[in-house]
Amino acid sequence: MKYRFTILAIGVFLSVWCWGQQPSNQNANNVCRVFFVKPKPGAASQLEQARQKHMQFHKRQNDTWTWNTWAIETGDNTGTYVTSTCGHAWKDFDDWDKRLGKADAADATASMGPFEQSGTNGFYLYRADLSVAPLSNPPAPVTAVTVFTLHPQMQLVFEDAIKKITAAVSKQPDFPKTSGWLQLANGGETPTYVLLSQRQGWADFAPLAKTLSEILTESYGKEGAEAIFKTLREAVAHTYTETASYRADLSYAPSK
Numbered sequence: 001m002k003y004r005f006t007i008l009a010i011g012v013f014l015s016v017w018c019w020g021q022q023p024s025n026q027n028a029n030n031v032c033r034v035f036f037v038k039p040k041p042g043a044a045s046q047l048e049q050a051r052q053k054h055m056q057f058h059k060r061q062n063d064t065w066t067w068n069t070w071a072i073e074t075g076d077n078t079g080t081y082v083t084s085t086c087g088h089a090w091k092d093f094d095d096w097d098k099r100l101g102k103a104d105a106a107d108a109t110a111s112m113g114p115f116e117q118s119g120t121n122g123f124y125l126y127r128a129d130l131s132v133a134p135l136s137n138p139p140a141p142v143t144a145v146t147v148f149t150l151h152p153q154m155q156l157v158f159e160d161a162i163k164k165i166t167a168a169v170s171k172q173p174d175f176p177k178t179s180g181w182l183q184l185a186n187g188g189e190t191p192t193y194v195l196l197s198q199r200q201g202w203a204d205f206a207p208l209a210k211t212l213s214e215i216l217t218e219s220y221g222k223e224g225a226e227a228i229f230k231t232l233r234e235a236v237a238h239t240y241t242e243t244a245s246y247r248a249d250l251s252y253a254p255s256k
Contacts, residue, residue: 030128030135032086032182033093035121036077037112044079047115048250051081055252057107061100062254068139069250075242082244083251086126087135122187124194130162131180132170133198139246140178140198144205147240150191154235158193161231165212168219174209 039047051069058067069083126135150158162181169175178198184190199205216225 029087029089029092030126031088031090031092031185032084032124032126033088033121034082034084034124035119036080036082037119038077038080038117039115040117043115043117047081047112048247050112050115051083051250054108054111055250057104057111058252061103063100063252064254065096066254067252069247070139070143070244071247071250073243073245075240077242081247081250120187123185124182125185127159127181127183127193130159130166130193132166132175132177133180135180137178137180137198139248139251140200141246142199142201142204143244143246144197144199145242145244146195146197147242148193148195149189149237149239150193150235151237152191155191157231158191158235161228161235162193164220164228165216168215169212171219172210172215175215176204176208 037047055067058065065085066087067083067085069081072078072080072082128135148158170177176197180196182194182196184192184194213225213229216228219225220228
């Protein structure tokens, strides 16, 4: 019994500690809520029609939030739909729950529920201090997604390495300024960071003129570049990549 209470206490401590590791500007308008929905086998078309119907609910309610949807095209999550709303403060979600929360959940369940195999969601922070692209960038046709799950207590050294990389690539006039970072705040395995790289098409996946190693060597020297890569190797437990295509037909934006 004593052992069980000890484990519980450790779990509570770690939960509080993880929330405490969020950046100091966590009350800024940088919070995203992201929903992942996998259709039942053979029900993708019906789920898309239901999503379109549900977006009409947002339009009828004069919803002021933007909801963007992507379809994952590669990897183990192929066929999953991702819908997100970004640019919020934490308190905005309390206001949302009071204003539209119950009605939105009821409409989503009624319209999309019959065609869903599974669904999850989580809260993410857009880390402008790690990114070369602003959160306000419009969705691109394709997004390359790389998920980094870190070893415990390696957040600070990982972020320091990413900031050095961001500083170096920002100086490169030909380097695409289309990548941004999300940090998982709640709703999955942590610490987790997600790199989102916008692409106009598959041709943009071709290698650039300079490799990242060459860019870092120019900025920090060979030893400095190697130290950055060493830090990343030691901080990252595992990575995962996938590609998502933007679905404007399954998205909603308020009228201007």
